[in-house]
């Protein structure tokens with residue numbers, strides 16, 4: 278156990294001794310917990326972290342000065358497109374992706390350490406269910422897409438293969454996520470192929486450069502951002518685990534996009550065939566203020582400029598054709614080779630600059646009273662997962678269709694975008710499109726054909742409810758055999774048990 282004098286001496290070196298100012302009042306258990314939380318904080322790093330936070334806060338808020346002049350759109354040779362390529366090329370990419378999956382060379386890695394503050398839930402976002410007829414959660418949909426893509430690749434190449442699932446959690450999400458997976462039997466996946474690991478936490482810092490005491494016995498800590506991935510990979514020997522399994526290519530994604538295509542063979546195949554060491558999926562930005570980062574060049578190097586760091590003027594610039602000049606919207610789906618990740622963890626990680634978020638952080642005042650601040654009072658420092666792009670030797674972006682691949686769950690229902698309803702509708706609209714393309718027809722309760730199905734819906738509630746299990750179809754494939762020429766009454770839930778079950 279950490280001794281109080283030792284911890285106190287370390288804190289003094291970091292200029293943070295105030296964190297122990299109530300320790301004499303604490304019960305033994307609470308004091309031990311506080312010391313245990315403080316003991317691992319390395320004094321030099323803690324001092325540096327606090328100084329940096331205060332300095333960053335002191336700089337003018339908003340986009341770094343002069344940023345606009347350093348930006349250029351991505352050149353065409355760095356951008357591929359699923360939608361604008363001919364079917365034969367797409368097939369080629371898909372074939373290559375499936376081949377790599379069949380060779381057990383592909384893993385997926387989920388960034389799931391966030392707290393879901395905007396969504397307003399106290400549990401990990403992946404456990405959220407948006408009200409699909411099946412009641413499936415984001416985690417379940419993702420697990421089933423992994424199982425299906427393994428089947429597709431294995432089936433194509435006459436083999437059994439595995440796409441290991443690495444899940445980066447945080448102090449907030451590890452316990453509940455692990456329990457949720459256990460309770461649900463890992464959604465049919467082999468637990469040996471689901472690897473959870475934890476990212477680091479960093480103290481929140483007040484504007485005067487002192488770390489914040491949230492309670493007398495607890496320092497305010499926050500996850501170190503999704504770019505904490507690279508330290509966490511090193512902390513937990515994850516790249517070694519990948520090497521043991523023969524994984525060469527990693528699809529990294531964030532938890533909240535209900536349409537995410539895990540280990541998407543088209544994206545993987547595209548990146549592999551282009552020899553990319555690092556890649557990002559993008560969609561066309563919908564409107565200038567859309568809260569997505571933009572993939573572009575900064576000083577000639579590929580980078581994402583986050584929505585919080587681009588000026589409204591730059592975000593609104595247009596091309597002569599009328600599209601947004603910086604219109605390549607980051608959907609947080611990245612491709613990395615294992616060797617690139619290795620280079621990042623060994624060399625580049627310390628070069629990543631933290632980003633500053635100013636938040637309301639509850640604290641205890643000098644008298645020991647608990648305070649809920651009404652104004653932002655604390656600085657959280659986060660690294661971003663995409664800040665490694667400039668170190669890539671061959672970066673590629675890959676444009677996909679929003680309606681097929683991007684509907685993020687960011688906000689609670691009260692917001693008008695990116696909420697549970699928009700996510701549910703996006704998924705159901707997609708499944709209805711797939712069913713119609715596969716030749717299904719939908720009838721109303723009186724047996725009359727449902728109107729309005731000729732033009733697939735965008736936005737509102739789909740005219741017929743159709744949910745297709747990822748275990749039946751990953752991206753719309755293989756549905757004709759179940760649906761062609763058949764008539765269905767809404768709702769149609771096509772899952773692995775109901776395939777072939779009689780419908781009208």
Ligand SMILES: CC(=O)N[C@H]1[C@@H](OP(=O)(O)O)O[C@H](CO)[C@@H](O)[C@@H]1O
Nearest residue numbers: 503568569570607608609661662685
């Ligand atoms: C640091 C980071 O990865 N930011 C990403 C991420 O934003 P969040 O607001 O942090 O969820 O997801 C967005 C897509 O949903 C993407 O556009 C953005 O660049």
